[in-house]
Amino acid sequence: MSAAENLSPSLVASAAKPLVEICADVRAGRTTARSRVDHFLARIAAHDGAIHAFNEIHADAARAAADAVDAQVKAGRGQDLPLAGAVIAIKDNIVMREGKTTCSSKMLANYRSPFDATVIERLRAAGAIFIGKTNLDEFAMGSSTENSAFGATRNPWDTARVPGGSSGGSAAAVAAGFCDASLGSDTGGSIRQPAALCGCVGFKPTYGRVSRYGLVAFGSSLDQIGPFAHSVADAALVYDAIVGRDELDSTSADAECAPLAAKVAEPLPKLRIGVPREYRSSANAPGVAAVLDRALAAAKALGAEIVDVDLPLTDIGISTYYVIAPAEASSNLARYDGIRYGHRAKLAPGEDLEALYSKSRAEGFGPEVQRRILLGTYVLSSGYYDAYYKRALQARRLIKEEFDRAFEKCDVVLGPTSPVVAFPFGGKSDPLSMYLCDVYTVNTNIAGIPGISFNGGFAEEGGVQLPVGLQLQAPAFAEETLLRAAAMLERACKS
Numbered sequence: 001m002s003a004a005e006n007l008s009p010s011l012v013a014s015a016a017k018p019l020v021e022i023c024a025d026v027r028a029g030r031t032t033a034r035s036r037v038d039h040f041l042a043r044i045a046a047h048d049g050a051i052h053a054f055n056e057i058h059a060d061a062a063r064a065a066a067d068a069v070d071a072q073v074k075a076g077r078g079q080d081l082p083l084a085g086a087v088i089a090i091k092d093n094i095v096m097r098e099g100k101t102t103c104s105s106k107m108l109a110n111y112r113s114p115f116d117a118t119v120i121e122r123l124r125a126a127g128a129i130f131i132g133k134t135n136l137d138e139f140a141m142g143s144s145t146e147n148s149a150f151g152a153t154r155n156p157w158d159t160a161r162v163p164g165g166s167s168g169g170s171a172a173a174v175a176a177g178f179c180d181a182s183l184g185s186d187t188g189g190s191i192r193q194p195a196a197l198c199g200c201v202g203f204k205p206t207y208g209r210v211s212r213y214g215l216v217a218f219g220s221s222l223d224q225i226g227p228f229a230h231s232v233a234d235a236a237l238v239y240d241a242i243v244g245r246d247e248l249d250s251t252s253a254d255a256e257c258a259p260l261a262a263k264v265a266e267p268l269p270k271l272r273i274g275v276p277r278e279y280r281s282s283a284n285a286p287g288v289a290a291v292l293d294r295a296l297a298a299a300k301a302l303g304a305e306i307v308d309v310d311l312p313l314t315d316i317g318i319s320t321y322y323v324i325a326p327a328e329a330s331s332n333l334a335r336y337d338g339i340r341y342g343h344r345a346k347l348a349p350g351e352d353l354e355a356l357y358s359k360s361r362a363e364g365f366g367p368e369v370q371r372r373i374l375l376g377t378y379v380l381s382s383g384y385y386d387a388y389y390k391r392a393l394q395a396r397r398l399i400k401e402e403f404d405r406a407f408e409k410c411d412v413v414l415g416p417t418s419p420v421v422a423f424p425f426g427g428k429s430d431p432l433s434m435y436l437c438d439v440y441t442v443n444t445n446i447a448g449i450p451g452i453s454f455n456g457g458f459a460e461e462g463g464v465q466l467p468v469g470l471q472l473q474a475p476a477f478a479e480e481t482l483l484r485a486a487a488m489l490e491r492a493c494k495s
């Protein structure tokens with residue numbers, strides 16, 4: 001495919017140069033963090049009205065943080081800052097002291113966190129600068145960002161279309177050139193699917209790789225934080241800064257995590273790419289199937305071996321996920337009762353505590369969040385627990401074992417990230433058709449393995465060129481293989 005610039009409408013911006021070089025420039029004083037922040041603030045001021053990637057811009061804090069980085073560089077301490085001057089946007093379900101953390105919900109419309117998430121502390125220590133909080137589907141439930149209580153985000157490639165979700169604001173902010181990179185959360189695809197629909201890279205690490213301390217919980221056995229960026233190499237640089245054990249998140253893994261950014265450009269000489277038959281479904285849009293075929297041809301030309309694998313449980317991923325995730329959400333969201341946390345309804349004279357709870361929750365939560373809470377409460381209730389929740393856990397084990405078997409035959413699994421390209425607003429109006437967008441992404445979380453989406457090419461729809469994302473998955477903790485393979489394919493798909 002030709003360079004993205006040839007196709008880009010004015011709202012899309014690709015990176016000027018690799019982030020690793022930009023940060024080296026800041027460290028060497030060839031450019032300043034401050035000038036970079038000013039550039040992004042100007043671009044946001046000019047274009048975010050059309051996109052609505054952000055819930056909140058932290059202009060003053062970003063300028064002050066940039067000045068502090070520049071002062072550190074002047075004082076000769078720049079070498080300690082691998083992300084010196086990197087400007088990063090944060091999904092609005094990751095807490096930081098600056099500004100509000102709303103989860104794009106009325107429930108938390110005025111919530112201010114008294115502490116920073118671990119990922120925020122780590123990025124700041126690495127010299128990164130936070131430019132603002134990005135829009136999402138309320139409490140990260142959705143695949144289009146249409147469920148935000150503050151209005152949808154628009155796709156920079158075509159503002160009549162959705163950016164994907166739930167991290168639609170983080171994906172759109174990168175695609176529109178509002179920041180160098182961003183963070184999102186991925187419970188069933190919320191990093192990878194919007195990255196695919198917005199033409200950028202979105203990377204969900206292995207469950208436990210990145211601390212979730214300070215991420216507002218959705219499905220705790222599935223949630224993981226990860227980066228969006230313009231390239232696999234840029235995503236690796238951000239990942240290197242946030243990865244690793246954190247005492248404050250008991251699920252964080254104590255696994256080896258050597259820096260990967262410098263390694264991603266090294267090709268893998270004997271890469272075996274597994275392509276599941278089930279990922280070539282006739283439900284894929286024709287443009288999506290064509291991009292996958294071209295990528296496979298390009299991978300073969302590079303010497304990769306293409307292996308047929310079977311993941312017959314791909315189809316039951318959706319029903320498994322939409323039992324487990326709502327069950328966990330119904331428990332995690334119980335704390336938003338108007339007393340411990342969140343919006344508190346006004347009571348009429350004579351109304352009791354029960355009314356306070358139910359009114360607060362009815363007013364504070366939007367329809368999709370209410371649907372998930374009801375569904376989750378139902379599948380956990382006595383009499384239904386065995387039929388739904390227990391069965392879903394059994395299916396989860398089978399899905400994990402199916403991946404284990406596939407990875408005996410290949411190093412990575414390749415397929416489309418999403419069966420469709422970015423769709424028009426209102427295009428998936430019934431919940432089930434929205435859930436089906438996640439067919440290729442939910443099993444990654446169910447199995448706890450890492451997955452990355454990168455731009456594989458473009459497909460024309462309605463007279464517009466729209467990005468098509470391809471997804472690679474690898475065994476748990478095989479991030480090095482995953483990122484090196486993704487960088488190889490990313491290059492191959494561009495040439």
Ligand code: GLN
Nearest residue numbers: 140141142187188189190
């Ligand atoms: N689209 C999926 C859902 O609605 C995934 C969300 C996510 O990963 N946070 O639940």
